[in-house]
Amino acid sequence: MTAGTNPSTATPSLDGIGWLFVVFGGLFAASGLWGMFASAHWYETIARDTGPLNVHFVRDIGEAYGTVGFALLWGAFVPRWRAPLCTVATLFLGLHAVGHVYELLVGELPAHHWLEDLPGVFLPALLFGALTFHLLRRAREEI
Numbered sequence: 001m002t003a004g005t006n007p008s009t010a011t012p013s014l015d016g017i018g019w020l021f022v023v024f025g026g027l028f029a030a031s032g033l034w035g036m037f038a039s040a041h042w043y044e045t046i047a048r049d050t051g052p053l054n055v056h057f058v059r060d061i062g063e064a065y066g067t068v069g070f071a072l073l074w075g076a077f078v079p080r081w082r083a084p085l086c087t088v089a090t091l092f093l094g095l096h097a098v099g100h101v102y103e104l105l106v107g108e109l110p111a112h113h114w115l116e117d118l119p120g121v122f123l124p125a126l127l128f129g130a131l132t133f134h135l136l137r138r139a140r141e142e143i
Helices: 016-037 039-050 057-077 079-105 120-143
Strands: none
Touching: 016 057, 016 120, 039 057, 039 079, 057 079, 057 120, 079 120
């Protein structure tokens, strides 16, 4: 927003972090909706070698990803909420990644998941972990 504009009518512009939140928020929200409303298809495409299909559990996963997606989309357009919303998103993404690492280390997931899960599980957790650290540090400096 520029000086002298009416905050109630001004259209917020997105910065780099905002665009990152929009892209990942949109992807996570889309995956969440896919898992919630086309559970069997999501499972066959994303997770078929993780065990037998449990539609209820796939919907639960979809709801979690939908929540993360919504949080990031919210943070994209309301910058003052980015640090706490990113923190919550990172908790899910990080715990999800830790779960995958554990399952890989004990042999519950095939070894090809180290590479297969890199773009959708491990990198988002690392990216949003670093971003959370940055946003929390910046928020503390603004106090």
